[in-house]
Amino acid sequence: MTSTAAPPTADWAKFRDDPLARTRVLVVDDHAAVRAGLRELLADEADFEVVAAVATAEDGIEVAEHEPIDVAVIDYQLGGRNGLWLSRKLKRLPERPAVLIYSAYTDGVLAAAAVVAEADAIVSKGKVGSELCHAVRRVAAGRRELPRLPPRLADSLRRRLDHEEQAIFGMLLAGLEPPEVAMTLGVSQAVLESRLCELLRRLEGLPAAPSA
Amino acid sequence: MSSLANRGTAITPRPGAGNRRPSAEHRRRYLPLLHRIAGINVLLVIAAVGVTIVVLAPGRLSTLARSEEAAVVLAAVAFVVVANVLLLRRVVGPVQSLTAFARQVDYSNLGQRVAGAEPTSEAGELALTFNEMLTRLEAERRESTGRVLRAQEAERLRIAQELHDQVGQELTAVLLGLSRVTARVPESVREDALSVQDAVRHSLEDVRRIAVELRPEALDDLGLASALAVLCERFSGQLDLDVVPYIAPDLPSLPTEVELVVYRVAQEALTNVARHSASSRAELTLMHTGNLLVLRIGDYGLGLPVGGVPGTGMRGMQERAALIGARLTIGNRREGPGCEVRLEAPLGDPR
Numbered sequence: 001m002t003s004t005a006a007p008p009t010a011d012w013a014k015f016r017d018d019p020l021a022r023t024r025v026l027v028v029d030d031h032a033a034v035r036a037g038l039r040e041l042l043a044d045e046a047d048f049e050v051v052a053a054v055a056t057a058e059d060g061i062e063v064a065e066h067e068p069i070d071v072a073v074i075d076y077q078l079g080g081r082n083g084l085w086l087s088r089k090l091k092r093l094p095e096r097p098a099v100l101i102y103s104a105y106t107d108g109v110l111a112a113a114a115v116v117a118e119a120d121a122i123v124s125k126g127k128v129g130s131e132l133c134h135a136v137r138r139v140a141a142g143r144r145e146l147p148r149l150p151p152r153l154a155d156s157l158r159r160r161l162d163h164e165e166q167a168i169f170g171m172l173l174a175g176l177e178p179p180e181v182a183m184t185l186g187v188s189q190a191v192l193e194s195r196l197c198e199l200l201r202r203l204e205g206l207p208a209a210p211s212a
Numbered sequence: 213m214s215s216l217a218n219r220g221t222a223i224t225p226r227p228g229a230g231n232r233r234p235s236a237e238h239r240r241r242y243l244p245l246l247h248r249i250a251g252i253n254v255l256l257v258i259a260a261v262g263v264t265i266v267v268l269a270p271g272r273l274s275t276l277a278r279s280e281e282a283a284v285v286l287a288a289v290a291f292v293v294v295a296n297v298l299l300l301r302r303v304v305g306p307v308q309s310l311t312a313f314a315r316q317v318d319y320s321n322l323g324q325r326v327a328g329a330e331p332t333s334e335a336g337e338l339a340l341t342f343n344e345m346l347t348r349l350e351a352e353r354r355e356s357t358g359r360v361l362r363a364q365e366a367e368r369l370r371i372a373q374e375l376h377d378q379v380g381q382e383l384t385a386v387l388l389g390l391s392r393v394t395a396r397v398p399e400s401v402r403e404d405a406l407s408v409q410d411a412v413r414h415s416l417e418d419v420r421r422i423a424v425e426l427r428p429e430a431l432d433d434l435g436l437a438s439a440l441a442v443l444c445e446r447f448s449g450q451l452d453l454d455v456v457p458y459i460a461p462d463l464p465s466l467p468t469e470v471e472l473v474v475y476r477v478a479q480e481a482l483t484n485v486a487r488h489s490a491s492s493r494a495e496l497t498l499m500h501t502g503n504l505l506v507l508r509i510g511d512y513g514l515g516l517p518v519g520g521v522p523g524t525g526m527r528g529m530q531e532r533a534a535l536i537g538a539r540l541t542i543g544n545r546r547e548g549p550g551c552e553v554r555l556e557a558p559l560g561d562p563r
Binding site for chain 1: 386
């Protein structure tokens with residue numbers, strides 16, 4: 001992940017005076033101390049407003065269904081459903097928030113799964129606060145920055161997939177949006193949805209279970 | 213791999229494997245059975261001949277020494293003695309070879325048995341029971357090793373989770389707090405605050421690394437092929453050892469125990485390469501041929517030192533291999549420099 005963050009040089013007074021200009025952030029992390037730390041860190045920034053800080057994916061989607069969210073900062077490993085499940089859910093909302101996965105492990109496997117779950121960025125929990133804030137600003141501005149998938153790992157992951165899944169995976173890696181993928185494959189959105197669900201399960205290596 | 217002995221064919225039976233000479237206090241302090249019985253028999257025969265002559269022809273004893281009969285008697289005695297020794301050797305020989313075999317039995321040549329173990333003689337019976345005992349001991353050993361390794365894996369998993377869920381998360385929270393503090397402190401102490409923040413960051417990285425080494429999450433989540441690919445990536449990324457994986461795409465699904473053994477052997481072998489071989493690249497191959505799963509790790513480094521002793525790492529690999537009925541060989545590559553670790557695990561029936 002590159003850290004080419006532009007230092008915030010804007011006039012912060014604008015954000016203090018105008019709540020609408022602030023980035024509305026949702027925090028989802030199952031560890032209380034991390035959740036509190038994130039909330040405080042982000043709340044310190046004049047251009048952020050922490051809408052809520054919750055512990056589970058289900059609570060996260062609950063909040064996002066009722067309040068507009070610009071960026072969701074989500075831990076990958078949550079108690080129940082994981083962060084990528086939440087990412088997929090959030091991206092199906094009418095107002096799609098940007099999704100930043102905040103995870104202890106940021107290896108290539110997570111990057112691959114994040115592509116399928118349409119997350120926008122992965123930030124390691126080993127990064128300091130300022131880097132996280134910059135990343136939140138970048139995804140809020142519509143940038144997408146997932147770590148590059150090492151070619152050998154990509155090969156080994158592709159072997160887990162069938163031909164159609166490989167095609168979908170390849171298109172998503174190339175940056176195509178799901179509606180374009182569905183159109184290319186000539187399938188309905190609903191069919192693609194279930195394929196994506198299965199694809200994500202395989203990439204994450206989760207046991208077969210209804211996860212939609 | 214300086215801690216490893218030169219054990220090119222560690223598993224196959226070696227003719228000169230009597231590397232465990234009897235120690236000083238166990239040196240032979242008796243006359244071998246063959247010599248004793250042969251000696252007694254010779255004395256008995258001579259005595260019998262003597263008594264016979266004395267009893268049957270006492271008057272001829274003085275002339276006997278000079279007659280041709282003496283030669284005949286001596287030849288007969290010699291024949292009896294030689295026949296005696298030859299026959300006895302057939303009886304005692306198996307006992308001696310059993311002793312020699314028992315001396316070289318060790319963990320590196322499991323599955324080897326004494327030849328000629330048939331219930332056709334006492335020695336055969338002894339060999340038979342010896343073989344049965346070996347089978348029993350190996351089974352018990354495999355079981356106890358399995359128990360120990362399973363307990364070890366469970367403990368590693370627990371520690372890894374604890375490290376990740378507790379220590380790692382607490383440190384993350386500390387790091388977030390420090391980031392806030394650092395942003396607010398006066399310029400005079402900012403440098404100090406930043407260095408503390410760096411220190412916390414490093415410990416967080418260490419905790420993560422240790423947790424991953426203890427228990428590869430990828431193995432549980434993604435299966436062996438991907439876990440090995442991730443392992444190779446990690447060595448390439450962190451340890452300046454470029455590990456190229458060749459993992460066959462058509463691997464059959466394996467029991468968890470086999471996957472874990474293969475993964476641990478690969479991990480240990482690559483760690484050895486990184487530590488001892490002075491090689492900057494290595495290859496990891498996983499494939500299956502017929503009914504065998506083959507893992508091969510080769511490097512281009514110094515090779516094994518001659519006359520080293522097997523270290524705990526190698527012993528661990530051997531024991532893990534034995535657990536799934538696999539053969540492990542470690543030796544210098546036949547072509548070119550460097551050394552090679554090879555694990556061959558039977559597919560299907562793991563035992």
